[in-house]
Amino acid sequence: MLLEVKNLSVEINEQEILRDLNLKIEAGTLHVVMGPNGAGKSTLSNVLLGHPNFKVNTGQIFFADQEITNLSPEERAILGLFMSWQQPPEIEGVALDQFLFLAYKNIFSARDKNWQAPSVFEFSEILKKQAEILKIKLELLKRSLNVGFSGGEKKKIEMLQLSLFNPKLAILDETDSGLDIDALKIVAQSIKDYHQNKGTVLLITHYPEILDFIKPDFVHVMIKGQIVTSGGEELINIIKQTGFSSFIS
Numbered sequence: 001m002l003l004e005v006k007n008l009s010v011e012i013n014e015q016e017i018l019r020d021l022n023l024k025i026e027a028g029t030l031h032v033v034m035g036p037n038g039a040g041k042s043t044l045s046n047v048l049l050g051h052p053n054f055k056v057n058t059g060q061i062f063f064a065d066q067e068i069t070n071l072s073p074e075e076r077a078i079l080g081l082f083m084s085w086q087q088p089p090e091i092e093g094v095a096l097d098q099f100l101f102l103a104y105k106n107i108f109s110a111r112d113k114n115w116q117a118p119s120v121f122e123f124s125e126i127l128k129k130q131a132e133i134l135k136i137k138l139e140l141l142k143r144s145l146n147v148g149f150s151g152g153e154k155k156k157i158e159m160l161q162l163s164l165f166n167p168k169l170a171i172l173d174e175t176d177s178g179l180d181i182d183a184l185k186i187v188a189q190s191i192k193d194y195h196q197n198k199g200t201v202l203l204i205t206h207y208p209e210i211l212d213f214i215k216p217d218f219v220h221v222m223i224k225g226q227i228v229t230s231g232g233e234e235l236i237n238i239i240k241q242t243g244f245s246s247f248i249s
Helices: 041-048 073-079 096-111 120-133 138-142 151-165 181-196 208-212 234-242
Strands: 003-012 015-025 030-034 055-063 081-084 091-095 169-173 200-205 218-223 226-231
Touching (some): 003 041, 015 041, 015 055, 015 226, 030 234, 041 081, 041 169, 041 200, 073 096, 081 151, 096 120, 096 138, 096 151, 120 138, 151 181, 169 181, 181 200, 208 234, 218 234, 226 234
Parallel strands (some): 030 200, 030 218, 081 169, 169 200
Antiparallel strands (some): 003 015, 003 055, 218 226
16 A cells, blocks of 8 residues: 555644545555545645645555655655646746756655766756657746746646656646646646556546546545545546536535
8 A cells, every 4th residue: 555544634724624534545556536626635635745734633644654644745755755736836046957957866865875866968868858758848948947838838847747756656636727638638648658657646636538548547536525435437427427416415
């Protein structure tokens, strides 16, 4: 079991968002969490990565045989957790290629003290190769992180980070939102490539369209801060036909 969430209750600004939530994810599987707006999906992803604005009232989070409930986001990233942002932040003055190089070195050197960092030139070739696979314009790599990028470009940059950092678990928070069909196909293929390389995925969405390109192992429906049912692709068909109304008691 790679990730286990036990009886997790979470609040922000004294408002409870998650209520006794339970979730288990085995290594190498692809899970999808779906639910209407306000169900708590993004809260779940932020709490799994240790966002300090969210208060865990009860429950525990275990990852790779270790309790991580109170670990910092940096410590969780070193262990192999990764999250793509629903709305990736823009950071003026931080060059994308320099940011990626420093993050790459810090993550892998922290995971393995004997790891040998590539030179700037070696990393540049690695970065260029991955960018071309994702059809990212190379000039974007020299610009400030996400500043002036389109929605599709920002989401591709998230997938670029996923391919570079090779985490144990990728938590993808509405990676499909705001994408045109061409960008959606590229992002979906990136997720599939990562998963086929034994990566574990928790994909959070309320749009079933991306699931025309990605076949999950498990589907979870989240309503009002709880996972109310879990199953397979049959749940996607129900959502496509009737929305989430049939899951709301």
